[in-house]
Amino acid sequence: MSGSLRRGSYNSALLRATAELLPEGMTLDIVTLDDIPLYNEDLLSEAGFPESVQRLRAQIAAADALLIVTPEYNHSIPGVLKNAIDWASRPPEMPFAGKPAAIMGAATGMMGTVRAQQHLRQILTMLNVHVLNKPEVLVAQSREKFDADGQLVDANTRKFVALLLQNLGDWTHVIQRQEAAPTALVR
Numbered sequence: 001m002s003g004s005l006r007r008g009s010y011n012s013a014l015l016r017a018t019a020e021l022l023p024e025g026m027t028l029d030i031v032t033l034d035d036i037p038l039y040n041e042d043l044l045s046e047a048g049f050p051e052s053v054q055r056l057r058a059q060i061a062a063a064d065a066l067l068i069v070t071p072e073y074n075h076s077i078p079g080v081l082k083n084a085i086d087w088a089s090r091p092p093e094m095p096f097a098g099k100p101a102a103i104m105g106a107a108t109g110m111m112g113t114v115r116a117q118q119h120l121r122q123i124l125t126m127l128n129v130h131v132l133n134k135p136e137v138l139v140a141q142s143r144e145k146f147d148a149d150g151q152l153v154d155a156n157t158r159k160f161v162a163l164l165l166q167n168l169g170d171w172t173h174v175i176q177r178q179e180a181a182p183t184a185l186v187r
């Protein structure tokens with residue numbers, strides 16, 4: 001998922017670029033957040049969560065691993081992303097729990113979302129998501145890394161994204177073995 005809703009988003013372009021860099025055997029399903037309402041328990045009905053939230057939760061639950069691409073807004077993650085995570089964090093099913101994940105982000109400034117990614121890691125720890133540590137994909141000065149059509153054209157960034165995906169695949173196997181073991185951590 002990408003934490004930006006705008007059409008020309010560098011973060012959504014970064015997410016789309018992963019489709020070209022996936023290792024063999026890995027597939028990408030993009031989750032959209034534009035129809036997720038603001039978190040409000042009054043929206044819960046007898047049918048449960050709002051339909052768009054149910055879809056989001058089901059997509060997270062079905063994924064072997066998660067890839068979250070976040071912009072940085074005022075040194076943190078955008079409300080759009082936090083809101084979606086909050087909806088998906090609620091019981092009863094806890095779709096995030098125990099999932100392997102990788103994060104990355106693109107910013108127009110020099111810092112490449114490093115502060116937002118630190119906040120995102122902190123949030124995901126609460127949800128018992130197992131976030132990959134390396135490589136850190138911090139796409140700084142994003143205007144120079146994408147062409148006018150939103151294609152990721154920076155060779156170095158493509159190399160880091162490909163490594164992140166490779167490591168996420170390996171990490172997913174490690175976590176799956178751990179979760180299947182009798183000593184798996186309490187959720």
Ligand SMILES: Cc1cc2nc3c(=O)[nH]c(=O)nc-3n(C[C@H](O)[C@H](O)[C@H](O)COP(=O)(O)O)c2cc1C
Pocket residue numbers: 004005006008009010011012071072073074075076106107108109110111112113142
């Ligand atoms: C409300 C807001 C706050 C922002 N705060 C930061 C920030 O703290 N650090 C940063 O590097 N960029 C910041 N930016 C600039 C974003 O990096 C830039 O708009 C980026 O393109 C957003 O991601 P997107 O292209 O995927 O929409 C901010 C942008 C907005 C709209």
